Every structure is written in C-alpha cells, then in structure tokens.
Amino acid sequence: MVYRGPYRVRVEEKPDPRIEHPNDAVVRVARAAICGSDLHLYHGMMPDTRVGHTFGHEFIGVVEEVGSSVQNLQVGDKVMVPFNIFCGSCFFCARGLFSNCHNVNPNATAVGAIYGYSHTTGGYDGGQAEMVRVPFADVGPSVIPDWLDDEDALLMTDALATAYFGAQLAEIREGDTVAVLGAGPIGLYAARSAWLMGAGRVVVIDQLPERLEKARTFAHAETINYNEVPDVVLEMKLQTDGLGFDAVIDAVGAEADGNLVQHLTSARFKLQGGSPIALNWAIDGARKGGVISVMGAYGPMFSAVKFGDALNKGLTLRMNQCPVKRQWPRLLEHIQNGYFKPSDIVTHRIPLEHIAEAYHLFSSKLDGCIKPVIIPDAS
Incomplete structure (x- = not known):
C-alpha cells in the first residue's frame, strides 16, 4: 500500500525491505489492519505524510530474516509487533514509556516512532504490505503463543x-x-x-x-x-x-x-x-x-x-500514546481467561490488492464496517 495524496492510496511494487542494522528483522506480514488513526493520514490530516509512504501500524507475521545481533527471534517465528518502535534502553524505555523512546525518531522530541505513521513519527514504512522491516527486533516483537488466535494477536498490537x-x-x-x-x-x-x-x-x-x-x-x-x-x-x-x-x-x-x-x-x-x-x-x-x-x-x-x-x-x-508491550502480560491473561475475544469486533477481511476499496469502506463507514483486517496473501 502506498499513499498518493489525500483520499488516494493504491498497491504498488516497492523494493523488499532489507536488514539495515544488526538488530533488525524482516517480517513477512500474515495479517494487518486499518486503524481509525490511519484515516487521519488518508484524509491528509497529519503533517509530513509523504507520497509513497506505506501505512499500517497493526500487523503480525513470520520472521523471514534477522540481523547478526538478534538473539530473541529466529527465522520462522510468528510474531506480533507493537506499533511503537523503541530501543528498550533509553531514559524513557527504562521507565516503561516505550511510546516516548528517545532514540528512534529524529523528527520530534515528544513522540517516539510508529510504523507507517508519517515522517513526524520517524518515517518507518508500515505493515500494510507483504513484508516489513522491524528495527530493534530484540525488544519490540514477541512470539505469538500457540494458544492465541492470529486475529486476536493482531488486535493486541494497537x-x-x-x-x-x-x-x-x-x-x-x-x-x-x-x-x-x-x-x-x-x-x-x-x-x-x-x-x-x-x-x-x-x-x-x-x-x-x-x-x-x-x-x-x-x-x-x-x-x-x-x-x-x-x-x-x-x-x-x-x-x-x-x-x-x-x-x-x-x-x-x-x-x-x-x-x-x-x-x-x-x-x-x-x-x-x-x-x-x-x-x-x-x-x-x-x-x-x-x-x-x-x-x-x-x-x-x-x-x-x-x-x-x-x-x-x-x-x-x-x-499518551500507549506503551503497547507493557500491556501484553495482563491482556494475555484476560484473553486466556475468556474476558476478551478481541477479534469479535472484526467485520471485514479484505485482500491487500483491494486496499483502496478497504480504505473507502472504512472511511465512509459503509456496510457496517467497524474493523477491517487486511490479508496480504489471500490465496
């Protein structure tokens, strides 16, 4: 998915993401979602949303490649990726304020970095794609427990x-x-x-x-x-x-x-x-x-x-922007105990190739659309 201007998105071929730092991973996306805050980008509301940017801060997938210093993930792991990109070691990360990480966004002192959310949040391409680069792979993603449904995991990412x-x-x-x-x-x-x-x-x-x-x-x-x-x-x-x-x-x-x-x-x-x-x-x-x-x-x-x-x-x-990973232990307990079934609010599942229609559907609130899930490979 690429942004071409307000109310204009389409699917294009882009170069595959690659390892740019020893602590990177490359993840093949299994499921992504369109978030209500993506609509602010879609409508041209957020500053410095550049043509060619790929949106999407809610996604899960399978690790395709890891950098030389990654120790906590292996190729083939299915992971959920928090929407925050964070280093795990700065003043703010040490206090659990992962959304305020000081080392990941050169463009702002207030907000940290977010996948696919304009260059005001670092300019990182997001997960409404077949593949995505995941920085700081040792501190952000977590392996999805075997008992957790993929779409439930997806909705925990934001x-x-x-x-x-x-x-x-x-x-x-x-x-x-x-x-x-x-x-x-x-x-x-x-x-x-x-x-x-x-x-x-x-x-x-x-x-x-x-x-x-x-x-x-x-x-x-x-x-x-x-x-x-x-x-x-x-x-x-x-x-x-x-x-x-x-x-x-x-x-x-x-x-x-x-x-x-x-x-x-x-x-x-x-x-x-x-x-x-x-x-x-x-x-x-x-x-x-x-x-x-x-x-x-x-x-x-x-x-x-x-x-x-x-x-x-x-x-x-x-x-504040949510420090996503800090919430996961308690939420996993709630889901396992039956207090939540997150995917109960999903109303539409749409192939990536039809993402322009998905944005129109969600933006215009058509067909009772509450939460659309994007499937990169619908085969």
Whole structure:
C-alpha cells in the first residue's frame, strides 16, 4: 500500500525491505489492519505524510530474516509487533514509556516512532504490505503463543492495548460512572475494559446505530446517540444527577470525518477532524474533580480547547500514546481467561490488492464496517 495524496492510496511494487542494522528483522506480514488513526493520514490530516509512504501500524507475521545481533527471534517465528518502535534502553524505555523512546525518531522530541505513521513519527514504512522491516527486533516483537488466535494477536498490537491503557489512565475506581466518546474499535474495547477496572456504569456515545449496537452487545454498555439528543453535554449531566461522569475516555480524537476545509477550519460542530469538539465534550461532561483520558489521535487544531474550564473544574487530564508491550502480560491473561475475544469486533477481511476499496469502506463507514483486517496473501 502506498499513499498518493489525500483520499488516494493504491498497491504498488516497492523494493523488499532489507536488514539495515544488526538488530533488525524482516517480517513477512500474515495479517494487518486499518486503524481509525490511519484515516487521519488518508484524509491528509497529519503533517509530513509523504507520497509513497506505506501505512499500517497493526500487523503480525513470520520472521523471514534477522540481523547478526538478534538473539530473541529466529527465522520462522510468528510474531506480533507493537506499533511503537523503541530501543528498550533509553531514559524513557527504562521507565516503561516505550511510546516516548528517545532514540528512534529524529523528527520530534515528544513522540517516539510508529510504523507507517508519517515522517513526524520517524518515517518507518508500515505493515500494510507483504513484508516489513522491524528495527530493534530484540525488544519490540514477541512470539505469538500457540494458544492465541492470529486475529486476536493482531488486535493486541494497537487497538486493544491502547483501549486498555486508556481505561487505566482514567483511574476508574469501583462503582465509578464512565463515559466513552466514540464507538469505534478503541471505544468498544475501552468500554469493555472499564468494567474490568471496576466501573459501576459505562455509557458509550456515538452517532452510528451499528456501532452503538456493538457497544451494547460487545461492551455491555448503555449508549447515547448524539444525533438524537438536543445537547449531548446536557444529556451527560442528566444521566448523572446533574454532576457529570467520574471519568470520560476520549476515543475519538481528530475524528477523520468531513472535507479538508472543515478539517482546517474546525467549522463542523460534531465529532470532526482537527477540532477539539470531542475533548471539549469530555471537559464539559466530566464531574468536578473527575478524570479525562485521551486516547484519540490529535493533529493540528485551529480552535480552542476549554482548558480554563478544565482548570476551574479541577479535572485531571491524562494522555499518551500507549506503551503497547507493557500491556501484553495482563491482556494475555484476560484473553486466556475468556474476558476478551478481541477479534469479535472484526467485520471485514479484505485482500491487500483491494486496499483502496478497504480504505473507502472504512472511511465512509459503509456496510457496517467497524474493523477491517487486511490479508496480504489471500490465496
């Protein structure tokens, strides 16, 4: 898959990735996925997304080749690869902040490196391809346990881990009321995770009936369709005795919806790309002294976040890119114990050769598409 400009992707032949450093591996991709945050790239929302770049930060595959210093992987191992690229030894990695690694991204001091997510995150090609180069192969990938289904492993590389991390950041206490903005994959997983953290009530807010239905059946949550209420913040207050929610998880971010002008001007007053609407709903809908967890990806924003309101309400705002590998031990326990079946949210499985159609389907939310999986070799 290569990016050719906003709303334009296609399949092209590129040179096979190769070992560039002794600690690299080359992985033949078995399954990849399109993430909601890939749509920000697809819509031209993220800076320095260059023509010819290959997207895809959710993938699993089989090790084809390893560099001379790789000790933890062997050719033939089936591995899941976290979306973070990290060195494992810097100041931040030593503290488990793998998403903030200091040694992998020359283009930014805030974010670390991410596969297939523009040159602002290092410019590494991603996994929506037949093969991918995996740097720091001794610290990133893990061999997939024999008992774990491939698609369940795939969804641990970002969506499930990020959502679980988002629920952790929300500091949910036993009996808390929790609102989740967005019923995409991360919102659904976050709502499900909130129960594991001890939530007493979980409410998911979105506009798409099929996603809200999934929130009820998969996440066992109550739902609000924001198109069916006069004021979503007022509805959030009415449902919590006028107080607001103890915790609000923003699983929307720069929602990839609307045209480029709308993205740049923040002119739309619904969940919309480049606008802080979802974040402001979270600030307004949380109770005083509550917690907001931000999981949605944000790019440049041209309208104001209600930071003064957050200050005056005494809110705690917590956010970061998920340090994926840190979540895996607990998530593997949850999956093995039957608390999660991550692949239950997969709705479409599409060959790599049809990835342009897959992006259109997912971006336009057609055919009830919630989570598309990409199959490099459909034979």
